Amino acid sequence: MTAADAPQSLHDLPADFVFDPGRASRMMTRGGHGGWLGIAYQNHGSDWVELALPWREELVGVAETGVLASGPIISLMDNATSMAVWTLAKRFTPHATLDLRVDYMRAAQPGKTVIGRGECYKLTRTISFIRGIAHDGDPLDPVAHVIGTFMATHGTYL
């Protein structure tokens, strides 16, 4: 496949495409909100995906302290958990976030890259259940915990 006919969006993928988190992340974070935030692929397993959000001035939520805003962290976790769903399902099924709850353990340290690790712990035909953590170096000392659900909007997960 040449660059010219490579799919530009996940939505252009053939139906039998086996989901590849690394490749899909590069596609997903090329533009849009994820691209603007600078979200990048880190690692994955059978039901989890790790993405990185590098710190930068523009994403700061409290000017005096340099602490990242929570919006970018929610976006990071929304993306990481979405990828985890498709990784577990082994295919891309368009979906919409139904709900997301974020518990903030502490502020992320200014200047540090935040890692978002999303996990899909249950798939049904139309609903996926996800959880995850965000940390800035030590997964045992997370910045935030998240839990939520997605719904398949076109087609099914299973």
Added chain:
Amino acid sequence: MSFALPPYAAALGIGIEPGAEAPVLWFDYSERVSGRPGFLHGGAMSGLMEMAAIAALQAELDRRGETMRLKPVNVAVEFMRGGTEQRTFASGTVTRAGRRVALVNATCWQDDPAKPIALAQLKVLLSASE
């Protein structure tokens, strides 16, 4: 008003105007806030609602003449409709602001405030600021 929009809000192009009850925050559709093709990213909506919730709480504390440090504890967001390629608004309602904890709801809408596209509920720890 003592609420100053942070760098993140400025970068997203968030505007703020005084509303009847609480400030109304908005941003225009752009590549920066887009998620799946043709739709707003849920994280961008959440960011706008959180900002609106904090602005509402700050306005309420200002009315009371109180100066407090705010520390978000958690946020729960419900997405009800996909956001489309147009201007998006959000505004907060302080449900309860005690001496130590505040509970603030926020809604996000596009065409009609009565048809929100998302809801958020934010819990904030309050502490005396020097």
